[in-house]
Amino acid sequence: MTAAADLLTVTDLRKTFDVSPPWVTRVATGQGRQVLRAVDGVSFAIPQGGTLSVVGESGCGKTTVARCVAGLTPPSGGEIRFRGAVVDAGQGGVPSWRKDIQMIFQDPYGSLNPRWRVGRIVGDPIVGLGLGHSRAEVKERVAALLSDVGLSPADADKFPHEFSGGQRQRIAVARALASAPSLVVCDEPTSALDVSVQAQILNLMRDLQDEHGLTYLFISHNLAVVDFVSDRVAVMYLGRIVEIADRDAIFDRPAHPYTRILIRSAPDLVEIGARRAPMQGEVPNPIAPPSGCTFHPRCPLATERCRTEAPALRPFEAGQVACHRPGEAL
Amino acid sequence: MTATAARLESDDPAHEAAPLLEARGLTVSLTREGRGVDLVRGVSFTVMPGEILGLVGESGAGKSMMGTAVTGLLDRPLAITAGEILYRGRRIDNLPPSELRALRGRHIATIFQDPLTALNPVFSVERQLVETIEAHTPLRGPAARDEAVALLARVGIPAPEKRLASYPHEFSGGMRQRVVIALALAGRPELIIADEPTTALDVSVQGQIIELLRDLCAERGMAVILVTHDMGVIATLAHRVAVAYAGRIVEIGPVAEVVRHPRHPYTRGLMAAIPAIGTRLKRLTQIPGAMPRPDAVPPGCAFAPRCPLAEPRCSQGLPPDWVEGNHRAACWRAGEGSDTR
Numbered sequence: 161m162t163a164a165a166d167l168l169t170v171t172d173l174r175k176t177f178d179v180s181p182p183w184v185t186r187v188a189t190g191q192g193r194q195v196l197r198a199v200d201g202v203s204f205a206i207p208q209g210g211t212l213s214v215v216g217e218s219g220c221g222k223t224t225v226a227r228c229v230a231g232l233t234p235p236s237g238g239e240i241r242f243r244g245a246v247v248d249a250g251q252g253g254v255p256s257w258r259k260d261i262q263m264i265f266q267d268p269y270g271s272l273n274p275r276w277r278v279g280r281i282v283g284d285p286i287v288g289l290g291l292g293h294s295r296a297e298v299k300e301r302v303a304a305l306l307s308d309v310g311l312s313p314a315d316a317d318k319f320p321h322e323f324s325g326g327q328r329q330r331i332a333v334a335r336a337l338a339s340a341p342s343l344v345v346c347d348e349p350t351s352a353l354d355v356s357v358q359a360q361i362l363n364l365m366r367d368l369q370d371e372h373g374l375t376y377l378f379i380s381h382n383l384a385v386v387d388f389v390s391d392r393v394a395v396m397y398l399g400r401i402v403e404i405a406d407r408d409a410i411f412d413r414p415a416h417p418y419t420r421i422l423i424r425s426a427p428d429l430v431e432i433g434a435r436r437a438p439m440q441g442e443v444p445n446p447i448a449p450p451s452g453c454t455f456h457p458r459c460p461l462a463t464e465r466c467r468t469e470a471p472a473l474r475p476f477e478a479g480q481v482a483c484h485r486p487g488e489a490l
Numbered sequence: 491m492t493a494t495a496a497r498l499e500s501d502d503p504a505h506e507a508a509p510l511l512e513a514r515g516l517t518v519s520l521t522r523e524g525r526g527v528d529l530v531r532g533v534s535f536t537v538m539p540g541e542i543l544g545l546v547g548e549s550g551a552g553k554s555m556m557g558t559a560v561t562g563l564l565d566r567p568l569a570i571t572a573g574e575i576l577y578r579g580r581r582i583d584n585l586p587p588s589e590l591r592a593l594r595g596r597h598i599a600t601i602f603q604d605p606l607t608a609l610n611p612v613f614s615v616e617r618q619l620v621e622t623i624e625a626h627t628p629l630r631g632p633a634a635r636d637e638a639v640a641l642l643a644r645v646g647i648p649a650p651e652k653r654l655a656s657y658p659h660e661f662s663g664g665m666r667q668r669v670v671i672a673l674a675l676a677g678r679p680e681l682i683i684a685d686e687p688t689t690a691l692d693v694s695v696q697g698q699i700i701e702l703l704r705d706l707c708a709e710r711g712m713a714v715i716l717v718t719h720d721m722g723v724i725a726t727l728a729h730r731v732a733v734a735y736a737g738r739i740v741e742i743g744p745v746a747e748v749v750r751h752p753r754h755p756y757t758r759g760l761m762a763a764i765p766a767i768g769t770r771l772k773r774l775t776q777i778p779g780a781m782p783r784p785d786a787v788p789p790g791c792a793f794a795p796r797c798p799l800a801e802p803r804c805s806q807g808l809p810p811d812w813v814e815g816n817h818r819a820a821c822w823r824a825g826e827g828s829d830t831r
């Protein structure tokens with residue numbers, strides 16, 4: 161997997177959360193500690209200038225992967241390497257990767273400090289990482305960044321509440337680009353936006369990638385958006401990657417039953433009024449995941465083997481699939 | 491496709507039968523400190539019996555206000571300030587509160603985005619369902635309880651007898667939305683206002699709820715006003731769609747017509763901006779700018795400042811309706827052909 165040209169490599173990433181009830185309750189009920197495996201052995205690589213998307217339903221671990229890669233959450237296991245060097249959230253000082261990896265969040269309202277003017281919001285990483293040498297230089301850089309994202313340099317004097325949702329997400333993009341990062345981790349960057357505004361932001365992200373050679377780790381639950389932005393796609397289910405392949409292979413020849421049903425059940429504008437066979441059941445409780453293949457209770461292909469033996473992620477056709485019956489007709 | 495749906499799509503329902511619900515020149519305003527701002531500005535539409543009417547548009551376009559006005563749930567400082575709403579030909583916008591309450595839940599029920607707000611967390615599902623059934627039907631006691639079990643079974647709750655005693659928090663998000671739907675069905679309504687009923691759900695569960703609503707409407711001849719910002723959901727489920735922009739309906743018609751041959755430049759922009767699996771575009775079509783806030787809606791066609799086809803007359807007065815069958819668009823240039831998707 162690991163090629164020399166990969167900017168980011170993630171190997172066997174694990175993150176567990178202790179979700180035990182309080183000690184008193186545990187003693188009273190005789191329950192043990194409860195551990196939630198939010199990310200359970202995830203590996204992928206992104207080449208310089210590429211876009212890898214992670215797609216899946218809520219709670220499957222997308223945000224946790226994003227936060228680990230951005231160095232915001234320390235992993236419980238595995239390794240994240242950026243340009244070959246280990247990314248470690250616990251590292252002291254300002255490690256070299258800090259300015260190189262930035263993150264854009266889903267909520268364009270919550271992610272900007274409402275009491276700061278836009279100029280300070282965007283300039284903060286420049287000052288914080290010691291990248292600007294004078295106030296004038298920072299100001300100039302902020303003006304250039306605002307122009308880059310389609311805002312006006314004069315917007316630096318305004319407050320976030322004076323902007324629409326789409327404009328706020330532009331501010332968040334400008335802030336993320338302030339330290340001239342190579343990797344931008346985008347967690348559902350357009351999920352809170354209307355489609356017309358989403359189109360503006362997705363086009364902007366593509367332009368910035370072309371101009372600055374950015375690399376994206378893109379998180380989304382929207383398959384159509386993922387098809388638009390990605391070179392490569394990883395499909396997650398209950399903390400694991402169940403299928404990973406190039407974009408065209410994932411959408412044109414999906415092999416995992418989960419991927420296939422997800423694609424099939426996404427509402428589109430082509431088959432108007434069409435009844436679609438929906439996916440069975442709901443995402444199981446991640447604290448007590450099903451045995452074997454964790455997708456087996458919802459899978460139309462499940463057999464006895466699926467109930468007992470967890471399928472490993474193995475090469476299949478153009479990608480990798482974790483399924484005992486990859487590519488079989490549903 | 492159901493018989494009702496087929497009829498709705500083939501003919502102009504306005505000439506078919508009497509509408510179940512009709513809004514005429516509906517205006518909803520917010521009045522604060524003596525100053526009024528119109529959030530919904532003179533909207534007219536009909537809903538036929540058994541019909542699913544989609545209401546789509548950007549955040550803040552006024553979709554929820556239109557739906558809430560129909561249910562009579564607007565509270566000060568919000569109020570209907572002009573126009574009227576007719577239910578089976580009878581005005582309901584000026585009903586006294588007691589009559590309105592009788593109408594609500596019984597004839598017109600609501601489903602909201604967040605199932606938790608519709609359910610009372612401290613009462614069991616049984617208590618909430620039985621209360622609603624007893625309030626709106628002649629069923630009492632054991633008969634009401636049997637009806638509650640039947641409703642839970644109908645909306646796809648496994649082991650309904652057992653789940654009756656459960657509390658809302660004991661259900662998953664998808665199951666909770668099913669309970670809310672059961673509650674809405676309790677009075678055997680003829681019209682359901684569903685405001686973003688699947689927006690908070692996972693894609694897989696969204697598909698299940700869409701199919702459930704489709705079956706229930708066909709089975710019970712129930713009409714739905716489906717409020718959502720998701721055109722995909724509308725294209726899958728609705729018979730007709732109304733596109734809202736800055737407090738007005740700018741286009742309304744059969745879903746296939748509006749999606750494949752949109753006439754209003756805003757609808758065209760909206761359709762083109764939606765990414766689709768498999769299209770592999772280099773760029774998405776984007777609409778420049780943003781929708782105006784209700785207190786700063788420009789004169790004339792509110793879309794004119796963002797419209798690629800705008801002419802001077804667009805900003806002067808309201809454009810007349812372009813009409814073809816039951817497809818309507820409020821644009822001077824709607825007649826000039828359309829994009830085909």
Ligand SMILES: Nc1ncnc2c1ncn2[C@@H]1O[C@H](COP(=O)(O)OP(=O)(O)OP(=O)(O)O)[C@@H](O)[C@H]1O
Nearest residue numbers: 520529547548549550551552553554555556719784
């Ligand atoms: N309680 C309220 N008080 C004041 N203004 C309101 C209130 N509710 C809604 N508005 C305003 O009315 C306009 C229409 O709101 P509405 O909730 O109907 O929009 P919507 O189309 O349903 O949007 P969304 O997709 O975000 O739900 C918006 O500008 C909104 O800010």
Ligand SMILES: Nc1ncnc2c1ncn2[C@@H]1O[C@H](COP(=O)(O)OP(=O)(O)O)[C@@H](O)[C@H]1O
Nearest residue numbers: 177179198217218219220221222223224225446
């Ligand atoms: N800080 C936390 N403490 C406990 N559980 C968490 C925490 N963060 C996430 N989780 C759990 O980890 C799983 C994955 O969460 P997340 O990465 O946010 O998923 P996604 O972004 O795909 O919706 C979920 O079951 C979630 O509830």
Ligand code: SF4
Nearest residue numbers: 453456459466483484
């Ligand atoms: S391993 Fe079995 S249960 Fe799991 S996805 Fe494949 S066929 Fe379905």
Ligand SMILES: [Mg+2]
Nearest residue numbers: 219222223224
């Ligand atoms: Mg998330």
Ligand SMILES: [Mg+2]
Nearest residue numbers: 553554555685
């Ligand atoms: Mg709304």
